[in-house]
Amino acid sequence: xxxxTQTPRNRITKTGKRIMLECSQTKGHDRMYWYRQDPxxxxxxxxxxxxxxxxxxxxxxxxxxxxxQAQAKFSLSLESAIPNQTALxxxxxxxxxxxxxxxxxxxxxxxxx
Amino acid sequence: AQSVTQxxxxxxxxxxxxxxxxxxxxxxxxxxxxxxxxxxxxxxQLLLKYTSAATxxxxxxxxxxxxxxxxxxxxxxxxxxxMSDAAEYFCAVSEAGNQFYFGTGTSLxxxx
Numbered sequence: 001x002x003x004x005t006q007t008p009r010n011r012i013t014k015t016g017k018r019i020m021l022e023c024s025q026t027k028g029h030d031r032m033y034w035y036r037q038d039p040x041x042x043x044x045x046x047x048x049x050x051x052x053x054x055x056x057x058x059x060x061x062x063x064x065x066x067x068x069q070a071q072a073k074f075s076l077s078l079e080s081a082i083p084n085q086t087a088l089x090x091x092x093x094x095x096x097x098x099x100x101x102x103x104x105x106x107x108x109x110x111x112x113x
Numbered sequence: 114a115q116s117v118t119q120x121x122x123x124x125x126x127x128x129x130x131x132x133x134x135x136x137x138x139x140x141x142x143x144x145x146x147x148x149x150x151x152x153x154x155x156x157x158q159l160l161l162k163y164t165s166a167a168t169x170x171x172x173x174x175x176x177x178x179x180x181x182x183x184x185x186x187x188x189x190x191x192x193x194x195x196m197s198d199a200a201e202y203f204c205a206v207s208e209a210g211n212q213f214y215f216g217t218g219t220s221l222x223x224x225x
Binding site: 105 | 147213
């Protein structure tokens with residue numbers, strides 16, 4: 001089983017709809033992240049969380065919100081989706097101990113029409 | 114502030130030729146540096162990381178990278194390209210392992 005899972009893997013929605021992307025991890029890590037990937041722009045950080053009670057905005061948080069329901073779960077919401085939020089979204093986790101590195105989920109491809 | 118610049122959004126090499134993917138970073142403190150690979154329709158997978166130990170870092174699949182502080186570079190190399198190396202490669206920097214900043218990526222094509 002994958003260590004970091006994302007649901008759904010693909011989603012097509014319409015402008016103005018509310019969308020939730022979910023991420024779950026079995027690695028026992030305390031840190032979780034949401035990124036979006038756009039062609040030519042690499043990965044940009046949306047939100048990150050260092051524990052259940054800690055939520056931080058990243059580089060491009062406008063139009064997004066998150067919820068850390070448990071150590072293992074971190075959800076990303078688009079309250080009112082717009083077409084320029086069409087992108088590939090990745091969840092990642094990392095451990096705070098030692099030399100941290102990130103583990104990525106398989107991604108969610110979101111299309112907003 | 115931290116940032117990463119990857120020179121060349123697309124690189125093509127012949128099978129068996131040297132692979133060189135360039136990464137320059139900016140950081141106000143000694144950084145952690147990473148190279149990730151992304152195969153089509155997959156997430157990112159760590160190739161290697163620099164954490165202030167040896168400046169030459171060996172990773173998976175025959176890749177290695179050398180940290181050069183004077184040049185603020187962390188270029189990725191592989192002596193002999195294989196068809197299976199075709200993928201997108203991302204360089205990333207982190208100060209103290211909190212936030213990670215990614216480059217815009219380099220797409221590697223391997224020509225048979």
